[in-house]
Amino acid sequence: MALMSLCLSLGLIFLDLEWRSKSVDAIPSYQSICKLVHKAVDCNGRKLSSVPNNLPTNIEELFMDANFVRTLRNGTTQQYANLWRLSLQGNNLEFIESGAFSGNKKLKVLSLQDNSIFVNYLMTANALQSLPALKKLDLSGNYLTEEMAGILFQNLSSLESLSLTRNFIMRLDSTIFENLVQLQELSLEKNYIYEIEEEAFENLRRLQRLNLAYNHIPCIVNFDLTKLEVLNASYNNIEWFLTKDSNANFELETLDLSHNQLLFFPLLPKHNKLRSLLLSDNEMNFYANALNATTSKEGLVKFIFISNNVTNVTSVNLWEDVILGDLSSLEFLDMSKNLLQYLPSGFLVSMTSLSHLKLNQNCFQIINLNNRELPATLVELDLSQNQLVELQVDPYSGSILPNLHFFNLSTNRLKRMPSQFFIHLDSITTVDLSHNQLNLCPQQSKGMDRICIDFRNVISVRHLYLAGCDLESVSDHAFRGTSLVKLDLSSNKRALLRGMRPLQDIALSLQYLSLRKTGLSNSAKADFSKFQNLLALDLSDNSLTSFPSTLSSLTLHSLDLRRNHISFFPQFMVHHRLGKSLHIIYLSQNPYDCCKLDWLNSLQELRTVHIADRQQITCKFSSKTVSVMELPKSVTQSCLWITTDMTLLYLVLILPTSLTLLVAFIILVLNVKQRLFKIVKSRWRRSNRY
Numbered sequence: 001m002a003l004m005s006l007c008l009s010l011g012l013i014f015l016d017l018e019w020r021s022k023s024v025d026a027i028p029s030y031q032s033i034c035k036l037v038h039k040a041v042d043c044n045g046r047k048l049s050s051v052p053n054n055l056p057t058n059i060e061e062l063f064m065d066a067n068f069v070r071t072l073r074n075g076t077t078q079q080y081a082n083l084w085r086l087s088l089q090g091n092n093l094e095f096i097e098s099g100a101f102s103g104n105k106k107l108k109v110l111s112l113q114d115n116s117i118f119v120n121y122l123m124t125a126n127a128l129q130s131l132p133a134l135k136k137l138d139l140s141g142n143y144l145t146e147e148m149a150g151i152l153f154q155n156l157s158s159l160e161s162l163s164l165t166r167n168f169i170m171r172l173d174s175t176i177f178e179n180l181v182q183l184q185e186l187s188l189e190k191n192y193i194y195e196i197e198e199e200a201f202e203n204l205r206r207l208q209r210l211n212l213a214y215n216h217i218p219c220i221v222n223f224d225l226t227k228l229e230v231l232n233a234s235y236n237n238i239e240w241f242l243t244k245d246s247n248a249n250f251e252l253e254t255l256d257l258s259h260n261q262l263l264f265f266p267l268l269p270k271h272n273k274l275r276s277l278l279l280s281d282n283e284m285n286f287y288a289n290a291l292n293a294t295t296s297k298e299g300l301v302k303f304i305f306i307s308n309n310v311t312n313v314t315s316v317n318l319w320e321d322v323i324l325g326d327l328s329s330l331e332f333l334d335m336s337k338n339l340l341q342y343l344p345s346g347f348l349v350s351m352t353s354l355s356h357l358k359l360n361q362n363c364f365q366i367i368n369l370n371n372r373e374l375p376a377t378l379v380e381l382d383l384s385q386n387q388l389v390e391l392q393v394d395p396y397s398g399s400i401l402p403n404l405h406f407f408n409l410s411t412n413r414l415k416r417m418p419s420q421f422f423i424h425l426d427s428i429t430t431v432d433l434s435h436n437q438l439n440l441c442p443q444q445s446k447g448m449d450r451i452c453i454d455f456r457n458v459i460s461v462r463h464l465y466l467a468g469c470d471l472e473s474v475s476d477h478a479f480r481g482t483s484l485v486k487l488d489l490s491s492n493k494r495a496l497l498r499g500m501r502p503l504q505d506i507a508l509s510l511q512y513l514s515l516r517k518t519g520l521s522n523s524a525k526a527d528f529s530k531f532q533n534l535l536a537l538d539l540s541d542n543s544l545t546s547f548p549s550t551l552s553s554l555t556l557h558s559l560d561l562r563r564n565h566i567s568f569f570p571q572f573m574v575h576h577r578l579g580k581s582l583h584i585i586y587l588s589q590n591p592y593d594c595c596k597l598d599w600l601n602s603l604q605e606l607r608t609v610h611i612a613d614r615q616q617i618t619c620k621f622s623s624k625t626v627s628v629m630e631l632p633k634s635v636t637q638s639c640l641w642i643t644t645d646m647t648l649l650y651l652v653l654i655l656p657t658s659l660t661l662l663v664a665f666i667i668l669v670l671n672v673k674q675r676l677f678k679i680v681k682s683r684w685r686r687s688n689r690y
């Protein structure tokens with residue numbers, strides 16, 4: 001009975017709640033539901049099933065995202081005649097009645113992404129007709145096919161920006177966008193487009209930005225959109241990119257063809273304004289060197305274009321290296337992750353504005369850095385992850401690449417390059433030579449077939465990466481005359497065999513130092529007392545058996561001590577300068593003693609220090625390894641036992657000894673007493689005789 005009545009009353013409460021929330025929906029008092037800021041109303045995520053009809057009539061922007069408006073009826077927004085922005089994203093909206101927007105002649109921006117417009121697209125098409133001022137329309141994620149799209153945009157001639165990302169469009173024919181004569185921006189990202197008819201964009205005379213990324217386009221030929229400024233065709237299956245052979249001026253500034261299957265450098269417009277050309281992750285190479293085919297007929301490729309019963313054949317000699325347009329305005333060129341083995345001579349030097357060049361992850365073995373081959377404007381050059389054996393430099397050139405700041409040569413096999421190379425780069429600040437087998441001049445031991453690189457007196461260099469170079473013991477003045485701020489010497493087991501002396505010349509300029517995996521063990525060798533400006537220090541993966549005491553006088557912000565052999569920290573470190581400056585510390589994978597973790601508590605109590613890997617810190621107890629964060633009760637108790645045990649142990653050890661001593665003493669005393677007694681007695685007796 002009691003249970004029943006409980007159920008009943010619970011039921012009543014639920015009913016009551018239900019009714020209340022319904023009543024809110026039915027009579028929406030906008031103040032309690034939506035937020036009004038100036039003339040914009042925010043009703044996002046309020047579980048509304050319709051547009052509130054009692055908002056101030058002069059509102060200009062209405063945000064209704066993430067609600068449950070499935071139908072937009074005639075006249076729902078009629079009284080908001082000044083509305084220029086309406087957003088109804090993520091409402092599962094299916095049905096927009098033909099007259100739904102009839103009162104919104106000023107509407108310019110309509111956001112309908114992530115709804116189900118496909119269900120009643122014909123009706124929606126009619127509704128959109130009544131928006132003469134519509135400039136921006138977003139229909140992303142509405143399950144639209146190309147037929148639906150064609151009908152939806154039939155008469156939207158005022159539209160300037162249209163997004164159709166994440167729909168089901170597969171083919172673009174010449175009719176689908178034909179009336180969008182004002183369109184400047186079109187996004188078709190993440191559809192299933194595999195074919196684009198030649199006239200598909202013909203009427204889009206004002207189109208400036210076209211996004212075709214993440215589709216299945218196999219090639220782009222006869223490219224002729226002269227007004228286009230940005231074309232993004234990344235993440236397709238494009239093997240060919242060929243511009244229509246013409247002398248027209250193209251406005252193209254950015255071309256993104258990355259993540260495709262390009263086999264050849266694209267055939268670009270002869271006259272263009274290209275500043276950014278993105279070709280990374282393709283299968284490009286130049287072939288003239290390999291096949292000597294410029295003179296043969298084999299390189300001639302014929303393209304047959306069929307349109308309107310006219311067949312046209314274009315021949316392009318793709319094996320020829322220099323088929324480029326004018327690239328004198330190009331600033332950023334990314335050709336990383338390709339199959340390049342060489343660059344045609346004069347290829348780069350014609351790019352007279354080039355500042356950033358990425359050639360990493362290719363198959364280069366030799367690169368020529370002469371002034372005749374590279375433009376002097378270059379600021380960043382990335383040649384990492386190639387098979388570079390040789391850097392060719394004109395032996396008589398004074399300064400080369402006068403503007404180069406950043407040079408990445410990591411992960412190569414450098415065998416031949418001038419030792420003094422970097423002294424000729426006047427502006428160089430960052431050099432990455434990691435993962436090359438080399439030494440630093442002056443070399444300690446002669447011999448071996450490896451090169452030595454001289455950084456002495458390279459005054460501009462600030463950041464130097466030498467990780468995994470298998471450096472031999474670095475000599476004492478290898479960094480003399482530099483002001484290095486950041487140095488990565490990690491994974492060089494022999495570099496600091498003789499201690500920190502090789503770094504003495506840069507001890508005061510260094511702020512970031514990585515000595516991970518450098519074989520440091522505890523001794524006077526790991527003396528950091530001179531590095532007074534150091535901010536970050538990585539000492540992980542070494543053999544430190546205790547905390548290097550010289551660290552406690554530094555003002556580090558970050559310290560990494562993972563994977564060493566440290567069993568505990570001295571308390572003083574926490575309260576020294578280091579404890580005050582430290583922001584972040586890494587401590588895991590050391591064999592800490594579970595019974596001596598007071599230092600960790602002190603560190604945590606500091607509050608200013610973030611122990612980044614707290615969850616991973618473990619400690620040792622007898623032969624077990626346990627997590628410090630979930631230290632089992634048994635361990636803490638055993639630790640307590642061990643500490644209290646010691647006094648007990650002493651007691652136990654001392655007690656029998658002292659007892660024996662006591663007994664012995666008593667016996668002795670008694671013995672002595674007995675004798676005394678006897679003596680006294682005998683004396684008395686004797687005296688008694690008197």
Ligand SMILES: *[C@@H]1O[C@H](CO)[C@@H](O)[C@H](O)[C@H]1NC(C)=O
Pocket residue numbers: 074097098099100102
């Ligand atoms: C909505 O308005 C349109 C045009 O104004 C009209 O053709 C249609 O019949 C109306 N629909 C309803 C359900 O009233």
Ligand SMILES: *[C@@H]1O[C@H](CO)[C@@H](O)[C@H](O)[C@H]1NC(C)=O
Pocket residue numbers: 125126129151154155
């Ligand atoms: C577009 O306009 C034309 C002529 O003005 C008209 O015949 C056609 O029905 C309109 N299309 C839609 C979908 O309303």
Ligand SMILES: *[C@@H]1O[C@H](CO)[C@@H](O)[C@H](O)[C@H]1NC(C)=O
Pocket residue numbers: 189213232233234254256278
């Ligand atoms: C091209 O589109 C892809 C995918 O959205 C994007 O990651 C990339 O940044 C775009 N490229 C440019 C140049 O904007």
Ligand SMILES: *[C@@H]1O[C@H](CO)[C@@H](O)[C@H](O)[C@H]1NC(C)=O
Pocket residue numbers: 292295
């Ligand atoms: C390439 O062609 C030129 C001229 O036809 C010829 O002199 C040269 O020997 C050829 N080189 C190779 C590697 O076949």
Ligand SMILES: *[C@@H]1O[C@H](CO)[C@@H](O)[C@H](O)[C@H]1NC(C)=O
Pocket residue numbers: 309
């Ligand atoms: C295509 O062109 C041929 C002649 O070149 C002509 O006989 C034929 O009628 C044309 N076909 C069509 C569909 O226009």
Ligand SMILES: *[C@@H]1O[C@H](CO)[C@@H](O)[C@H](O)[C@H]1NC(C)=O
Pocket residue numbers: 305307310312313
């Ligand atoms: C065919 O090529 C000729 C010359 O190359 C050109 O004048 C003509 O416009 C082209 N026709 C088509 C349909 O591309």
Ligand SMILES: *[C@@H]1O[C@H](CO)[C@@H](O)[C@H](O)[C@H]1NC(C)=O
Pocket residue numbers: 360384385408409410411430432465
């Ligand atoms: C150099 O290139 C490698 C591999 O491409 C990369 O991991 C590294 O971060 C780059 N170096 C610098 C300083 O950016």
